[in-house]
Amino acid sequence: xxxxxTTPQRAAVEHFxxxxxxxxxxxxGKTRVITRRIARLVERGVDPRAILAITFTNRAARExxxxxxxxxxxxxxxxSTFHRFCASVLRRRADVVGLDSNFTIFDKADQLQVIRHxxxxxxxxxxRAQPSKISARxxxxxxxxxxxxxxxxxxxxxxxxxxxxxxAQVYPLYQSALxxxxxxxxxxxxxxxxxxxxDNPELRADYDMRYQxxxxxxxxxTNPAQYQLVRSLSVNVPNVCVTxxxxxxxxxxxxxxxxxxxxxxxxxxxxxxxxxxxxxxxTGLILRAADRLIAHNRQRKAKSLITDAQxxxxxxxxxxxxxxxxxxxxxxxxxxxxxxxxxRWSEIAVFYRVNSMSRELELGFARQRIPFQxxxxxxxxxxxxxxxxxAYLRVIDNPADQIAFLRIxxxxxxxxxxxxxxxxQRWANERRVxxxxxxxxxxxIDGISKTAxxxxxxxxxxxxxxxxxxxxxxxxxxxxxxxxxxFHRTWxxxxxxxxxxxxxxxxxxxxxxAQYDELDEDDPSVxxxxxxxxxxxxxxxxxxxxxxxxxxxxxxxxxxxxxxVFVVGLEHGLIPHERAVKSDDPKQIEEERRxxxxxxxxxxxxxxxxxxxxxxxRGKPQLTIPSQFLVETEFESEDxxxxxxxxxxxxxxxxxxxxxxxxxxxxxxxxxxxxxxxLLTTGAGLLNGTHDAADLPQLFAIGMRVRHPQxxxxxxxxxxxxxxxxxxxxxxxxxxxSHTFDxxxxxxxxxxxx
DNA sequence: TGCCCGGTCGTTTTT
DNA sequence: CGACCGGGCA
Numbered sequence: 097x098x099x100x101x102t103t104p105q106r107a108a109v110e111h112f113x114x115x116x117x118x119x120x121x122x123x124x125g126k127t128r129v130i131t132r133r134i135a136r137l138v139e140r141g142v143d144p145r146a147i148l149a150i151t152f153t154n155r156a157a158r159e160x161x162x163x164x165x166x167x168x169x170x171x172x173x174x175x176s177t178f179h180r181f182c183a184s185v186l187r188r189r190a191d192v193v194g195l196d197s198n199f200t201i202f203d204k205a206d207q208l209q210v211i212r213h214x215x216x217x218x219x220x221x222x223x224r225a226q227p228s229k230i231s232a233r234x235x236x237x238x239x240x241x242x243x244x245x246x247x248x249x250x251x252x253x254x255x256x257x258x259x260x261x262x263x264a265q266v267y268p269l270y271q272s273a274l275x276x277x278x279x280x281x282x283x284x285x286x287x288x289x290x291x292x293x294x295d296n297p298e299l300r301a302d303y304d305m306r307y308q309x310x311x312x313x314x315x316x317x318t319n320p321a322q323y324q325l326v327r328s329l330s331v332n333v334p335n336v337c338v339t340x341x342x343x344x345x346x347x348x349x350x351x352x353x354x355x356x357x358x359x360x361x362x363x364x365x366x367x368x369x370x371x372x373x374x375x376x377x378x379t380g381l382i383l384r385a386a387d388r389l390i391a392h393n394r395q396r397k398a399k400s401l402i403t404d405a406q407x408x409x410x411x412x413x414x415x416x417x418x419x420x421x422x423x424x425x426x427x428x429x430x431x432x433x434x435x436x437x438x439x440r441w442s443e444i445a446v447f448y449r450v451n452s453m454s455r456e457l458e459l460g461f462a463r464q465r466i467p468f469q470x471x472x473x474x475x476x477x478x479x480x481x482x483x484x485x486x487a488y489l490r491v492i493d494n495p496a497d498q499i500a501f502l503r504i505x506x507x508x509x510x511x512x513x514x515x516x517x518x519x520x521q522r523w524a525n526e527r528r529v530x531x532x533x534x535x536x537x538x539x540x541i542d543g544i545s546k547t548a549x550x551x552x553x554x555x556x557x558x559x560x561x562x563x564x565x566x567x568x569x570x571x572x573x574x575x576x577x578x579x580x581x582x583f584h585r586t587w588x589x590x591x592x593x594x595x596x597x598x599x600x601x602x603x604x605x606x607x608x609x610a611q612y613d614e615l616d617e618d619d620p621s622v623x624x625x626x627x628x629x630x631x632x633x634x635x636x637x638x639x640x641x642x643x644x645x646x647x648x649x650x651x652x653x654x655x656x657x658x659x660x661v662f663v664v665g666l667e668h669g670l671i672p673h674e675r676a677v678k679s680d681d682p683k684q685i686e687e688e689r690r691x692x693x694x695x696x697x698x699x700x701x702x703x704x705x706x707x708x709x710x711x712x713x714r715g716k717p718q719l720t721i722p723s724q725f726l727v728e729t730e731f732e733s734e735d736x737x738x739x740x741x742x743x744x745x746x747x748x749x750x751x752x753x754x755x756x757x758x759x760x761x762x763x764x765x766x767x768x769x770x771x772x773x774x775l776l777t778t779g780a781g782l783l784n785g786t787h788d789a790a791d792l793p794q795l796f797a798i799g800m801r802v803r804h805p806q807x808x809x810x811x812x813x814x815x816x817x818x819x820x821x822x823x824x825x826x827x828x829x830x831x832x833x834s835h836t837f838d839x840x841x842x843x844x845x846x847x848x849x850x
Numbered sequence: 851t852g853c854c855c856g857g858t859c860g861t862t863t864t865t
Numbered sequence: 866c867g868a869c870c871g872g873g874c875a
Contacts, residue, residue, distance in 0.1 A: 152864040179865045204863085226859095282865050317864075350863065450861055455867090506851095513851065631865055651862050673861055691862080714860065715866030 101132070108370045109133045111337070112140065115330070115364035117357075118339040121401050122386070122697035123377025123657065126339055130311055131160060133337065135167040137309055144171040146308040148329075151177055154632060156313060156655055174307075178322050179282065179631055182289040185303070186280070187623075192296065193288045198623045200279040200490050200497045201630035205483075207231050207281050209499045214269040225262055233263045234270060238283045239320055239351050241290075244268035278496040286321040293328040304332045314655075315340035315360070319351040327363070334364060342397060343390050346651060346691045348683070358397070375401050375697075377657050379408025381730070382703045386696040389729040393686045411696070411703040411731040413666075418710040418717070419453075423460025426662055426706060430466055430645055433660060433702070441467055445646045445658040447695045449671045453664065454647050461645065469639065471648035477629055481586060481598045482605055486629060488577045489570070491532065492562055493622035501531040508585035511551050519543040520552070532556055570625045571609035578602060650695040661699035663692065664706045668721035669713075692725050705731060719835070 101109060105125060108118050109132045120126035130149065138144050149164075151157045154177055161175040176184070183201065190197045202210070211227040211234075237247050244267045251257070251264045274280060280288060293300035310329050312318070315338035318326065330336035338360060345354040361367045375383050380403055387401045414429070416422035426446060433439050446457060454470050461468045476482060484507050490500035498521070506512045523541045524534035538544055538552035558580055567573040577583065583602070587595045612625045650663070665671065672688035696703060711720050810828035826835055 154865085156864085177865065182865095201865090203865090285865075314864080346862080347864075349861080352864095451863095452860080452867090509851075511851090649862065651864080654864080675861060687862095712866070 104370050104372055105129050109136050113335050115334050115367040116337040117360045117367050117369045120339050120341055120372040123375040124372035125376055131163040134164055138168055144173045147173045148307040149175040149311040151313045179285050182285045185289050196278050198494050200494045202279045202281045206499045210273050214266050230266055234267050235283050244271050277498045278494050290321050290324045300328050304329050308333050310336045312338045316342050316345040316357040317347045317352040318356045323356045344694050348687050373402050375403045377700050379405045381407045381410045382699050385411045385730045386693055390693045392728045409702050413731045413733045414706045416708045419456045419708045422708045423456045427460045427464035427466050441645050442643050443659040446662040447650045447653050448664050467644040469644045471652045489622050495530045495532045516544050516548040564622055569613040569620045571606050571613050574606050574609050650691050653698050654694050657698050659700045660702040662704045663695045666705050666707045666723040668723055671723050
C-alpha cells in the first residue's frame with residue numbers, strides 16, 4: 097500500500113498513454129482508481145477538457161463527477177453517460193442526419209405510441225401485433241446496424257417469418273415518423289452518432305483528438321453501438337481506459353455483448369491489463385459465498401476475490417411458508433437488526449429479481465411500520481400530469497413532435513376529440529406541415545366539425561402565446577402553461593386526495609425547472625430541460641440519505657453497496673428466472689448466476705438470502721423449488737424454519753457452517769434432482785421411464801404414488817380438469833396433509849411407475 | 851367523451 | 866392477482 101493504494105491500483109492510476117483494461121472485481125475500489133487516475137493525468141499536464149469519462153447511469157456519472165471535483169476543484173473534466181454524450185454531439189450536428197438541433201428524445205411510452213399510430217395507418221390490429229414486441233424487435237434490428245430498407249431487403253430472401261414480415265412494414269414507417277416528429281429514440285441517440293462518425297471521418301477524427309483520454313466504466317455491459325462509439329473515439333489517439341468485470345455482466349438480454357470486454361486485448365493489441373482483485377467491501381464469508389457461486393460459471397476467465405477482512409457473519413438463509421410471511425419476516429428481521437446492531441434504516445437494502453415482487457415487500461414493510469423507498473414503481477416523470485406538462489414543453493420547443501401534440505391537444509378536455517384529431521393528422525401529413533400549423537388552419541380542413549374548428553384555432557393561438565422568450569425561463573413558462581390551460585381542470589373529477597397529490601407533483605416539476613433555470617441562467621433552453629428529464633431514471637431519484645430501507649431489483653443494485661442486504665425469492669423459476677430456465681441456453685443461466693453474484697456482493701457485513709415455500713405467481717399459489725444457486729454457495733440456515741433435517745442435532749461447533757447447513761445443502765441438492773429433470777426430458781427419457789410428471793400431466797392417476805421435493809411421498813387422491821387446467825390432489829404421508837397442485841407445473845415425480 | 855367491463859398477459863430495463 | 870387495452874354503451 098502506498099498513498100492508500102494497492103500495487104495494482106497504483107499501476108492503474110500511474111498508467112499514462114495507450115489502451116488500458118482494468119478488470120475490477122466487486123468492491124475493488126474501481127471508482128476511486130478511475131478518479132485518482134483522472135487527477136493524475138491532470139497533474140501530468142493533461143488539459144482536463146481533453147478527458148472524457150463515460151458511464152452508463154446518471155447516478156454513476158454524478159458520483160464520479162463529484163469525486164473528480166473533490167480531487168480537482170474547478171477542473172472541467174467531462175463526465176457523461178453514453179446517451180448524454182451522444183445527445184450533445186448530435187445536437188451540434190443534427191442536420192447531417194436530417195434532424196433539427198432541438199430534436200425530442202422519445203421515451204418508451206412515446207415509442208409505443210408511434211407504433212400504435214403506424215399500425216393504425218397500416219390498418220393493423222394492435223392486439224394481434226403487440227406494440228411492445230414490435231418495439232423490442234425494432235430495437236434489436238437497429239442495434240445490429242440494420243436500416244429499414246436493408247431489413248426489408250434481407251427479409252425478401254427468407255420469406256416465411258410472419259412476425260418479421262409485419263415488423264418490416266412497421267419499421268420503415270416508425271423511423272420516418274420519428275424523423276417527421278424531429279425525434280429520436282434511445283437507440284437512435286447512439287446509432288445516429290455512430291453513423292455520423294462513420295460517414296464523416298474528419299468529424300470523427302476531430303472528436304477523437306479532442307478527447308485525448310477516454311475512460312469507460314462498466315465496459316462489460318456495452319452494446320454494439322456503444323462499442324463502436326468507443327472504438328471510433330480511440331483511433332487517432334488510443335488512450336482508452338476501460339473498466340469492468342465480466343462476472344457482473346447482466347445486460348446481455350438487452351444486447352450488451354460481454355465479448356467486448358473479453359476481446360479488448362485483441363482490439364487493442366498493445367493494451368495493458370490490470371486486475372483489481374482485492375475486495376474492500378465485504379467481509380470474508382460473504383465474499384467466499386459469492387466467489388463459490390460465480391465459480392460455477394463455465395464461460396468465465398477465472399478470477400479470485402481476495403480480502404483482508406475478517407470472516408464476519410456468514411450469509412444466512414431464511415425460509416418462510418409463503419411470500420407474505422417472507423415480507424413480514426424480513427421487515428421484522430430488519431427491525432431486530434436495527435435494535436441489536438445499531439444499523440440505520442438507510443444501511444439496509446432488499447433486492448428482488450422482478451419488480452412485481454416489490455408489492456408484497458412494500459406491504460410487509462408498511463405493516464411493520466418500517467420506512468422504505470422503492471427504486472421503481474411509478475417514476476416521477478411517468479405520472480400522467482407530469483407527462484402532460486412535459487408534452488406542452490415539447491410542443492413549444494419542437495412543434496413537429498406529433499406524439500406530444502396529440503397528448504395535449506385535448507388535455508384538459510377542450511372538445512377536440514379523436515375524429516377531429518384524425519382529420520387534423522391526415523391534413524398535416526398530406527401537406528407536410530406540423531399539427532400546430534394545421535390547427536391554425538382548421539377552417540380549411542374537410543371533415544372537421546364547425547364546433548371543433550374554433551377550438552383548434554384557439555388552441556393554436558394559446559400555444560403561440562407560450563414561448564420561453566415571454567416567460568424568461570423554463571419554470572416561468574411552466575407556470576404560464578398551468579395558468580393558461582387551466583391545467584387543474586385535468587383532474588376536475590378525481591378524488592380530492594389524488595388531486596392534492598397531482599397538484600404537489602406539478603409544484604415539484606416547477607421546482608425542478610427552477611433548479612435547472614438557476615444552473616443555466618445565462619442560456620435558458622427548453623431543449624436542455626427536456627433532455628435532463630428524458631434521460632433520468634427511477635434510481636436517480638433515490639435518496640441514499642433518506643433514512644429508509646431501500647427496495648430494488650438486483651439490476652438496479654449494480655454499483656451500490658449496503659452494510660446489510662437481503663436477496664429475496666431464491667427459488668427455481670425466479671432466480672434463475674423461468675425464462676432463462678426455459679430457454680435451455682446455459683448462457684442465460686450463467687447471466688442469472690452473475691445477477692445473483694452482483695446482488696450478493698453488494699453486501700458489506702450482513703447478507704440474507706430468503707425463500708418462500710409457497711409463492712403466488714400471477715395470483716396462483718405455487719409450491720416452490722429452491723434455487724439451484726443455493727446449492728452452489730455457502731450459508732447458514734435459520735433454526736426452526738423450513739428444510740430442517742429430521743435428525744437435527746445441536747451444533748456445538750462454532751465454524752460458520754454447521755452440520756445442519758451441510759445437511760440442508762444435501763437436501764436442496766436432492767430436491768433439485770427431481771426438479772431439474774423435466775427440463776432435460778428427452779424422447780429417450782420418456783422411453784426408459786425417467787421422465788417427470790410435469791411433462792406428461794395426463795399420466796396422473798388416482799392411487800399413483802408420487803414424490804414432492806418438500807412434502808415427500810404421497811398418493812394421488814383426485815385428478816380434476818384437463819389440459820393446462822388439470823390439477824392433482826395428493827395426500828402426503830408425513831406430515832399427513834393433502835395438497836392440490838397444478839398438474840402442468842408441479843414438481844411431482846411418480847415413484848414406482850407401473 | 852368517458853366510464854365500465856371483460857379479455858389478455860405477465861423479466862430484468864443503465865438511457 | 867393486477868395492469869392495461871379496446872370495445873361497447875350511456
